[in-house]
Structure formats: structure tokens, C-alpha cells
Amino acid sequence: DQQVKQNSPSLSVQEGRISILNCDYTNSMFDYFLWYKKYPAEGPTFLISISSIKDKNEDGRFTVFLNKSAKHLSLHIVPSQPGDSAVYFCALAGSARQLTFGSGTQLTVLP
């Protein structure tokens, strides 16, 4: 029973266009939401986060949107760059303050 789902295992986008990565969850007790980026042979690195009291957080080219009623989280990257090619994980924290991770989406930005 997956509490956090990233239904797209992969996504290809042209350089300069927008990349949209999605994450759905089932447990309404999650109250803090993060995105991590992972390059091959490296550990995940923190990208951006949002708390449940907000519906949008922006950091440069990266924006995270939270729709609590739909239990849906998304990450927008504009404009996409080849260096953004990586696996992106959403991670959600609940009352136990542990992170539950999605299965990841491989983003490929084509030059």
C-alpha cells in the first residue's frame, strides 16, 4: 500500500521548456513536503520544500505547488536545463517526522 506515488517513472523535456513532475499521496496527515534530486552514484540532495500551510513555494527556476484537497504535489522547473537531468523524489513528513519517499521520476532534458 503505497502512501506516496510518482506515477511517471520517466519524463523527457526539451531544453528551455517547462518540466512538471508530479506526486500524489493518500495520507492527509502529511504536513511537510520536499523534493530531492539524485544524480547517478550520488546521494539525494535537497531541492525545495513546502509546508502544508502554503500552496506554493518558489526558488529560482524551481517552484513547488501543493494542492491539499487533491493530495497532489508538483515540481515545476522553468526553464529546464540539461544539468537538471536526474531522478527526482518527492518526500513527505507526517506526525512521526519521518520522511516517506516516492519511487522517483527520471527527468531527461534534451539539448
Next chain:
Amino acid sequence: NAGVTQTPKFRILKIGQSMTLQCAQDMNHNYMYWYRQDPGMGLKLIYYSVGAGITDKGEVPNGYNVSRSTTEDFPLRLELAAPSQTSVYFCASRTTTASNEKLFFGSGTQLSVL
């Protein structure tokens, strides 16, 4: 500032062998974690620690043990390796600041049990 350091990077074990995956952090973080990542899956929590001398089980603790004798070190022990433990293992740490769930990860240990 090295952050979170994991050793070894790669290891091949035979069924029934034992080993310890090392993890050290130099950020004075109280919270430390061990995750495993299987192909096509998200990271699953094995064990975690909220400070020296305190450890607790995560989602998938069977077959593993941990200890936390110092703030810096959090080794993960596999006593009787099984093929199901073939995975990539990540150690992570974070501060105790409230509502700050940002984890810092090591570069991982690729373990194969044959």
C-alpha cells in the same frame, strides 16, 4: 566540511556473511538515518537515531542492527547477509530544528549479496 561520509562505496558479500556499513557526519546533527533503495523504488527507512545512545526501528529493520555510541557515527550491521539485502544503502542526517525535515545524504553503498 565533508558532510555525511559512507564507506565502503561498493561491496559484494556471500550469503551468510556479515559486514558493517560505516556512516559518519561532521555537522553535529543529532538525527541520523539509514535508508535502502531498491531498483525502481523509493527510499525505505531501516533504522534511525535521535541522538547518541538512542536508536529505533524504521519501516524495514529485519536483518539489520545499528548502534550510536557517538553523535558523529551511525554504523549499520548486517549479521547474516541474504540476497534480499542486495540494495543501495544511504545514510542521512539532519538537525533537530522543528519543522525542518531536510536530510543530508551520503553518497551511498552499493551492496550485492550473491
